[in-house]
Amino acid sequence: MASETTGQNPQTASEVGEFGIIATIIKGLGRPPAVSVGPGDDAAVFLVNGSAVTSTDMLVEGVEFRRDWSSAAEVGRKSVAVNVADLEAMGAKPVAMVIGFGIPADLPAEWVREFAKGVRAEADLAGIALVGGDITEADKVTIGVTVIGETAGLDPVLRNGAEPGEIVAVCGRLGWAAAGLAALERGFRSPRAAVDAQRVPSVPYGAGRMAARAGATAMLDVSDGLLADLNHIAQASGVWIDLDSGAFEIPEPVAVVAAAVNKDPLDFVLTGGEDHALAACFPPGELPEGFTAVGVVHAPGQDGPGVTVDGRPHEGHGGWEHFQHGQ
């Protein structure tokens, strides 16, 4: 008789089979009223209030996550979180998601079960329904998540609406995931809060919607680093964004890692990616709950649109581009 204890179950994905894996993932899945057809047919069917908003992310083992660094549940949670963050960044309301799942034949079935638990836990947090998916074989665990949200009465918040005189504000964590990665890369598993943040970002669910309601003119989620991502808003809006270094609180886990690796903690905050905080521009006035003012939007100076810190260009790494690691 197979043991039910984690790690003692000898079954692999190959032994469980495609249909067994699907059953594992959709077992006990709730179906919100908006979803009329869930998993099991050729496609899922659900209501969208207003326009549909969609984004997709692909996560590959060894690139976006490592199985020796993150548990299966953490990978499942992260897969959902990074994607829903894109809906938040549009001010949209999450509705439905689908997952494409490429798995090695020898992947432990227990890993799939825990991954599915993580997906469902984060989907519940984010308020999004898993409505379908596809399973295939791959040498490395490969996860393709697509989320679909709805505008539901609010205009989507793009990147090109920032105007001089507005306030730049952030909601969520900055620098935590990058500090966690720096710790993991040096073989440490602590500070735990930073390492956990690298494994699963704490997306401020609902904050994007609040920002849209409060009149945000431009918004995005910080995936590549605050400076690099705000530069997208600066370029798209044709503005100069100047950040106030004194406006950033240095989180304690970030300070601990920075001291250990002899780095300025502000560098983690300004250039660290993967936390999926929200950064937005607002007309002057009261900011929505959870947002902190960190800078000001100006008309572009003689160097054109861009981002500065305390009026000066920030030195060092400005973001992440795949295939360009060495540059």
Place this chain on the structure above:
Amino acid sequence: MASETTGQNPQTASEVGEFGIIATIIKGLGRPPAVSVGPGDDAAVFLVNGSAVTSTDMLVEGVEFRRDWSSAAEVGRKSVAVNVADLEAMGAKPVAMVIGFGIPADLPAEWVREFAKGVRAEADLAGIALVGGDITEADKVTIGVTVIGETAGLDPVLRNGAEPGEIVAVCGRLGWAAAGLAALERGFRSPRAAVDAQRVPSVPYGAGRMAARAGATAMLDVSDGLLADLNHIAQASGVWIDLDSGAFEIPEPVAVVAAAVNKDPLDFVLTGGEDHALAACFPPGELPEGFTAVGVVHAPGQDGPGVTVDGRPHEGHGGWEHFQHGQ
């Protein structure tokens, strides 16, 4: 100076970089009126008429396609086709799609360009707009496509609505892709029509919508083989489906391969997957254009719901399940 000729361009994905690859893919992309935000922001935004209908597929090099068997453009076309077929199978109207794209650093940039051309050509055929995507690194080319359609005034056609007394009909090719695969596996590149069908399915775009309008009660696209897929309808609807072997025309390329490999050509037609024909049940009466009657729906017999051919169970392979190749 870099040559523009296919195959002589030395650039790799790594050299072109993530943003260069994205530029290649979205270059010259049209934006239909329903799409208000296309690629380049955190998410795409588009109108959905009625309910949204969504499906996702993941295609991995070496599993769903081989780069030595299929050109990049063919892989691009297939990625779109297999997915839109799921919308057709619901009677939905295609609207928008997103692509997750995992690529090896040494993949020729030319492959990406040709792949993008194939994606766009098939998307145009299918009447669907590419609105966004994500690029990452992977050891093997990995493609995650998600399509979103709309019900636009017609109820979606599920698998569970078939009733005794109805007609079973098919639209599109059956057996072609399997015959092509059998040829390729033996090292042949002909008959060309069968081999091409394996590389890119000829999905009968628009036929699913016509079937829904004509009152189809159950429908799906044939991805695993007609018998295996009709069994999904039989089980979901609680009916017995009996096919008439005399109703199937044997396509010439299938006959040629069957003779060469000493196999009954009807086996290719009844059990071959990957052609993405549509199979549907209709109330007695006139069938929509392009559909051919191939069987009848009965109340389940003593063996319960299932599929027979000329009143008898069909012997042999009944479909495809990942990870169960040897069974």
